[in-house]
Amino acid sequence: MDFAPTREQEMLRDMVRAFAESELAPNALSFDEKGEFPFEALKKAAKLGLVGIINSKEYGGSDMGHLARMIMIEEISRVYPPLGFYFQTGQIGMYGLQNFGSEEQKKKYLPPLCQGDTVMAWALTEATGGSDASTLQTTAELVGDEYNVNGRKVFITAGETADVVGFVAKAGDGTNLLLVEKGTPGFTTPRREERLGLRSIPVSELAFTNCRIPKENLVGQEGRGVRLALAGIGAVGRPGAAAVSLGIAQGAYEVTLRFAKERNLYGKAIVQLQAVQFALVNMNVETEAARWLCYYTGWLLDQGKSPGEIGPDIARAKLYATDVANKVCLKAAEIMGGYGLSPEYQLVRRLRDALELLPAAGAQDVQRVIIGGAIAR
Amino acid sequence: MSLNIIVCVKQVPHPEHFSRITLDPIRQTISREGIPAVINPLDLHALEEALRIREELSGKVTAISMGPPQARCALEEALAIGADDAVLLCDKSFAGADTLATAYSLACGIKKLGRFALILCGNETIDSATGQVGPQLAEFLGIPHVTSVIQIAFEQGSSLIVRQALEEGYMKVRVKLPAMLAVAKGINQPRLPTVWAIMEAGSKEMQIWGASDIGATQDMIGLEGSPTHVTGIFERDTTRRREILEGPPRQIAKKAVNRLHELIAT
Numbered sequence: 096m097d098f099a100p101t102r103e104q105e106m107l108r109d110m111v112r113a114f115a116e117s118e119l120a121p122n123a124l125s126f127d128e129k130g131e132f133p134f135e136a137l138k139k140a141a142k143l144g145l146v147g148i149i150n151s152k153e154y155g156g157s158d159m160g161h162l163a164r165m166i167m168i169e170e171i172s173r174v175y176p177p178l179g180f181y182f183q184t185g186q187i188g189m190y191g192l193q194n195f196g197s198e199e200q201k202k203k204y205l206p207p208l209c210q211g212d213t214v215m216a217w218a219l220t221e222a223t224g225g226s227d228a229s230t231l232q233t234t235a236e237l238v239g240d241e242y243n244v245n246g247r248k249v250f251i252t253a254g255e256t257a258d259v260v261g262f263v264a265k266a267g268d269g270t271n272l273l274l275v276e277k278g279t280p281g282f283t284t285p286r287r288e289e290r291l292g293l294r295s296i297p298v299s300e301l302a303f304t305n306c307r308i309p310k311e312n313l314v315g316q317e318g319r320g321v322r323l324a325l326a327g328i329g330a331v332g333r334p335g336a337a338a339v340s341l342g343i344a345q346g347a348y349e350v351t352l353r354f355a356k357e358r359n360l361y362g363k364a365i366v367q368l369q370a371v372q373f374a375l376v377n378m379n380v381e382t383e384a385a386r387w388l389c390y391y392t393g394w395l396l397d398q399g400k401s402p403g404e405i406g407p408d409i410a411r412a413k414l415y416a417t418d419v420a421n422k423v424c425l426k427a428a429e430i431m432g433g434y435g436l437s438p439e440y441q442l443v444r445r446l447r448d449a450l451e452l453l454p455a456a457g458a459q460d461v462q463r464v465i466i467g468g469a470i471a472r
Numbered sequence: 473m474s475l476n477i478i479v480c481v482k483q484v485p486h487p488e489h490f491s492r493i494t495l496d497p498i499r500q501t502i503s504r505e506g507i508p509a510v511i512n513p514l515d516l517h518a519l520e521e522a523l524r525i526r527e528e529l530s531g532k533v534t535a536i537s538m539g540p541p542q543a544r545c546a547l548e549e550a551l552a553i554g555a556d557d558a559v560l561l562c563d564k565s566f567a568g569a570d571t572l573a574t575a576y577s578l579a580c581g582i583k584k585l586g587r588f589a590l591i592l593c594g595n596e597t598i599d600s601a602t603g604q605v606g607p608q609l610a611e612f613l614g615i616p617h618v619t620s621v622i623q624i625a626f627e628q629g630s631s632l633i634v635r636q637a638l639e640e641g642y643m644k645v646r647v648k649l650p651a652m653l654a655v656a657k658g659i660n661q662p663r664l665p666t667v668w669a670i671m672e673a674g675s676k677e678m679q680i681w682g683a684s685d686i687g688a689t690q691d692m693i694g695l696e697g698s699p700t701h702v703t704g705i706f707e708r709d710t711t712r713r714r715e716i717l718e719g720p721p722r723q724i725a726k727k728a729v730n731r732l733h734e735l736i737a738t
Contacts, residue, residue, distance in 0.1 A: 102545070102548055102674070103670050103671055103673075103674065105545075106548070106549060106552050106665060106670045106673070107667065107670055109510075109549070110552075110664050110665050110666075110667075110670065113664055114664055142666070143664060143666050143667060144666045144667030144668050145667060148667060152668075157666070157667035157668050157671070159667050159670075159671060163667075
């Protein structure tokens with residue numbers, strides 16, 4: 096058993112931390128207030144090889160693996176969770192293209208995605224639910240060489256920003272995973288959802304009205320759409336959500352610790368008060384525990400385990416890290432008092448972001464269902 | 473023109489953790505134990521400048537450091553940022569070196585490396601800030617040096633025009649190659665390593681040389697070769713002493729002036 100990070104992973108962490116501190120930290124508050132997609136930061140991250148971190152070099156990726164991705168998303172989210180969250184979802188699509196896409200699809204879409212020139216979204220959820228794919232209403236009917244798509248998707252991260260969206264639709268007896276490009280006639284993003292957190296990554300509704308999509312936009316095998324979409328969510332989306340949560344917990348813990356060292360009460364810094372110290376200790380221990388669950392998941396994926404084989408491990412990381420992120424942020428708000436809820440102290444945005452992670456990539460109870468299914472067997 | 477450029481880097485305690493540095497009164501050194509280490513920030517500017525020159529004129533960038541085995545990490549980082557190869561001068565007999573013994577050891581290592589056009593280093597380090605190693609190194613090698621360099625321009629032939637920052641303004645200096653330049657912060661914005669470069673760094677060459685490998689004379693290196701003797705080490709009292717002057721404004725002003733006179737006199 097080897098818990099030591101490799102030298103490459105250490106250098107990656109240092110690099111991402113330096114990037115986040117210099118490029119994201121000074122703007123985090125204004126990004127959040129404006130609610131605009133951080134295109135410039137994405138491009139800079141892409142130049143460093145962070146966007147294509149699980150894509151092969153052949154298509155412009157840097158191919159450092161899933162554990163490296165966890166570290167990268169953690170460090171980005173420690174400073175600015177919304178960009179980490181874009182990696183959580185955008186990279187599902189990039190993983191899907193890499194693993195299930197045709198050679199033409201990989202060549203066409205992956206290089207500009209890895210370079211940060213384009214943005215990708217992944218759309219499974221509909222108004223009837225996200226995790227129960229049997230209720231899908233969107234249809235793709237093959238007419239000649241095209242699919243005629245009708246239906247709606249909801250809560251799609253970066254849906255209106257994306258240049259290409261991977262989505263699932265019912266096709267005959269099965270489901271198909273298809274690609275739709277921005278601007279395709281019949282494809283619109285009619286509504287942007289008002290969100291509490293992760294405000295600079297828009298969440299949108301997608302509408303398909305007799306939208307014609309060429310047959311070659313089918314990703315993977317006909318009829319296996321949901322399976323492929325869930326494989327992407329399992330291998331990339333859920334671990335990504337865990338890593339975003341971990342980063343939020345770490346960031347909130349650090350903000351609170353700094354505050355507790357500076358804030359004086361009864362003639363000494365409040366970090367010296369045992370009640371505050373114990374709360375900080377709990378934050379520290381739980382964040383560290385979440386970290387190892389997250390890293391273990393990344394390591395398992397790097398060992399070639401399929402998301403199906405390690406579903407409960409991934410679910411554990413997402414469930415626990417997201418719980419910890421919320422717990423840490425709430426406790427931080429207690430310790431910091433009124434300051435904690437003032438935007439300039441950088442806690443309140445993290446608290447809002449942590450709440451957004453609860454339903455992301457499978458709600459907390461969905462994770463419990465997965466783990467429960469494994470232990471009750 | 474193809475240039476061999478040598479960049480001197482030093483591993484120093486991470487500035488964010490300076491508050492955790494303690495003094496060791498017995499060994500009369502600062503204790504860095506458990507404190508994460510980084511490349512001295514100004515050395516990153518030196519490396520960046522070397523990489524820019526290489527990109528413009530072609531050539532090779534070699535990073536060199538003297539330090540304990542863990543200084544290897546600083547060189548690995550330099551390789552990831554873009555250096556072509558690296559040399560670590562590492563030997564127990566180098567321990568306890570002051571600036572002169574360090575400069576001598578580096579000079580021996582650089583002589584072993586062979587021909588070079590330019591040596592770049594940071595103007596000073598954040599942990600000791602003497603700014604002496606660069607100039608001393610140049611003297612050992614018998615080459616010209618300029619400190620506080622904020623701009624480097626190549627001339628036809630084998631000379632440079634460098635801009636040296638002064639307290640007020642700057643001075644332009646013509647320097648013949650080979651030369652040693654100690655760079656200051658304003659010279660450039662150091663790049664970060666990319667993921668691709670981080671993954672390639674491990675396959676680049678790093679040599680580790682001891683004192684005998686570089687032909688260093690024993691009484692010129694380490695503690696023995698260091699004419700600097702630390703006679704005491706203490707933490708400076710940085711407590712701010714406040715005085716509150718009260719009374720009508722005129723009186724306060726008068727008191728303040730008198731008080732300032734007293735303080736200047738002491």
